[in-house]
Amino acid sequence: MTTVFDERFACHPADYVNYDTERLRQEFLVPTLFEADTVRITYTHVDRMIVGGVMPVAEEVKLETVDTLKADYFLERRELGVINVGGPGCVEVDGTVYEIGTKEALYVSRGSKEVKFSSNVKSSPAKFYINSTPAHRACPTRKVGQGDAQVIELGASETCNQRTLRKLLVSDVLETCQLQMGMTELAPGSVWNTMPCHTHSRRMEAYMYFNLPEDQAVCHFMGPPQQTRTIWMANEQAVISPTWSLHSGVGTSNYTFIWGMAGENLDYGDMDHVQPNELR
Numbered sequence: 001m002t003t004v005f006d007e008r009f010a011c012h013p014a015d016y017v018n019y020d021t022e023r024l025r026q027e028f029l030v031p032t033l034f035e036a037d038t039v040r041i042t043y044t045h046v047d048r049m050i051v052g053g054v055m056p057v058a059e060e061v062k063l064e065t066v067d068t069l070k071a072d073y074f075l076e077r078r079e080l081g082v083i084n085v086g087g088p089g090c091v092e093v094d095g096t097v098y099e100i101g102t103k104e105a106l107y108v109s110r111g112s113k114e115v116k117f118s119s120n121v122k123s124s125p126a127k128f129y130i131n132s133t134p135a136h137r138a139c140p141t142r143k144v145g146q147g148d149a150q151v152i153e154l155g156a157s158e159t160c161n162q163r164t165l166r167k168l169l170v171s172d173v174l175e176t177c178q179l180q181m182g183m184t185e186l187a188p189g190s191v192w193n194t195m196p197c198h199t200h201s202r203r204m205e206a207y208m209y210f211n212l213p214e215d216q217a218v219c220h221f222m223g224p225p226q227q228t229r230t231i232w233m234a235n236e237q238a239v240i241s242p243t244w245s246l247h248s249g250v251g252t253s254n255y256t257f258i259w260g261m262a263g264e265n266l267d268y269g270d271m272d273h274v275q276p277n278e279l280r
């Protein structure tokens with residue numbers, strides 16, 4: 001197995017406006033998450049979130065520390081959220097095995113020394129999407145299945161934004177330090193996520209789009225509401241949303257995405273809303 005590590009620095013909104021397409025993609029897009037028997041992790045200095053993907057195929061894959069963390073093990077000072085977007089698999093945390101089916105989640109406590117990922121069926125490997133953030137204390141490791149989620153229905157077909165939001169690893173469901181994660185699924189024919197959109201300078205966010213047909217795309221919007229830019233995204237790619245940025249997208253078909261947040265509060269409803277006709 002291999003670990004592929006990449007580091008991104010935080011960026012000022014006054015500089016961001018001068019970025020061209022390539023530079024925007026370099027700073028904010030995480031283009032590859034899932035590669036056989038590999039842990040791919042991107043460390044963003046925006047709230048120090050790590051965004052990554054683990055796809056075990058032929059072997060069990062271990063979450064190993066990287067030199068940049070200067071930690072004896074990956075979760076020495078961090079908590080971890082895992083959501084499986086592939087076939088059924090297992091996550092073993094210090095000897096305890098958790099069966100994680102498609103669209104199920106696992107919260108892993110700070111202080112967990114050994115985290116190992118495996119797929120149940122090689123021909124349909126698990127794809128574990130991960131977010132990890134600094135943690136000041138240990139909260140219990142826990143699996144969160146679809147039935148444990150807090151579900152919210154949003155939007156309408158008339159405005160092409162009908163979607164089901166599932167809060168998985170959030171404060172209403174279980175205890176975490178700062179990490180909050182969930183999944184939003186667009187209804188067939190609906191293409192707009194997070195519209196009307198919002199910002200929340202108290203928290204950064206990362207989005208990972210999946211279940212998007214390979215020949216389709218999502219146009220992701222970012223930036224201060226009056227200075228937006230777009231990043232065209234493919235299936236199973238992630239994008240970093242700095243604290244000053246909105247995050248919304250429109251697809252050429254429907255899709256599902258995972259959102260993950262980190263920052264100074266756990267209040268999902270803390271948002272500064274922006275109406276579509278206010279955007280520039």
Ligand SMILES: O=C[C@H](O)[C@@H](O)CC(=O)C(=O)O
Nearest residue numbers: 163165184193194195205259
């Ligand atoms: O701060 C919250 C996040 O942006 C997402 O949860 C929004 C979302 O999934 C949606 O509206 O579709």
Ligand SMILES: [Zn+2]
Nearest residue numbers: 198200205247
């Ligand atoms: Zn948000």
